[in-house]
Amino acid sequence: AQSVAQPEDQVNVAEGNPLTVKCTYSVSGNPYLFWYVQYPNRGLQFLLKYITGDNLVKGSYGFEAEFNKSQTSFHLKKPSALVSDSALYFCAVRQSNDYKLSFGAGTTVTVRA
Amino acid sequence: DARVTQTPRHKVTEMGQEVTMRCQPILGHNTVFWYRQTMMQGLELLAYFRNRAPLDDSGMPKDRFSAEMPDATLATLKIQPSEPRDSAVYFCASGHNRGRQGSYEQYFGPGTRLTVT
Numbered sequence: 001a002q003s004v005a006q007p008e009d010q011v012n013v014a015e016g017n018p019l020t021v022k023c024t025y026s027v028s029g030n031p032y033l034f035w036y037v038q039y040p041n042r043g044l045q046f047l048l049k050y051i052t053g054d055n056l057v058k059g060s061y062g063f064e065a066e067f068n069k070s071q072t073s074f075h076l077k078k079p080s081a082l083v084s085d086s087a088l089y090f091c092a093v094r095q096s097n098d099y100k101l102s103f104g105a106g107t108t109v110t111v112r113a
Numbered sequence: 114d115a116r117v118t119q120t121p122r123h124k125v126t127e128m129g130q131e132v133t134m135r136c137q138p139i140l141g142h143n144t145v146f147w148y149r150q151t152m153m154q155g156l157e158l159l160a161y162f163r164n165r166a167p168l169d170d171s172g173m174p175k176d177r178f179s180a181e182m183p184d185a186t187l188a189t190l191k192i193q194p195s196e197p198r199d200s201a202v203y204f205c206a207s208g209h210n211r212g213r214q215g216s217y218e219q220y221f222g223p224g225t226r227l228t229v230t
Contacts (some may be wrong), residue, residue: 032216043204043221051216099144103156109187
C-alpha cells in the first residue's frame, strides 16, 4: 500500500520569506512523487515530479522539491514566497508499475504581504 | 494550451434525479481518471480508464454510479439516483502513459461542483 502524509494543515509565511511544505511518503519499491497546487474553485495544477536521477527537482513558478530516500520525504520549497502562492498544495505518490496516485490531505499556504 | 474540459461547472439537483458529468481529456492522452473531492474525505479515486477501457471502478458506489468512455474525446460519469451525500466536486484528469508505468503526471479539469438537495 502507498500513502502520503502532509503533517501541516496550514503554513503561514511573510512575502519574501522562504516557503517549505512538508511531505513524507510510504511505498513499496521505487516511488514516483508529485506536487500539485489548487487555487480556489480550480482544478489541481501540476507543479513538479520526481521520477529518478537528481534528488533536487525544479518545477513551475520557482518551486523546487528535494527527494530524500532515507527520510522518505519530498518537501516542496520556494526561496522567496509571493502573495500569489497562497493556495492548497497536495503531495502525491505513485508506486512504479502502478496507476493509482495517492494524495496527501493537502496543506493550505497563506503568504501575507 | 491544451487542457482538460468539464461540463457542467456547477450542478444543483434534487435527490433522486440523474446527474451526468462530462469530460474531454487532452487530445492524445491515453489515461482518464475520475476523482471526487470533499472536505471530509479529500481526493478519492472513483474510476480509471486506459485506452478507453475501464480498468478500475472500485472507488464508485456500484449501485448508483457509472463511468464510460464512448470515444477518445469524451468521458462521462453518471449518478442515478443522486443523493445528498453525493454533493462534492468531481474532477476529471487525463495523462499520457508512455510506457514507463506510473511516471506520467495527470492534468486536471476545473471540476464539476455538484449539490444534491
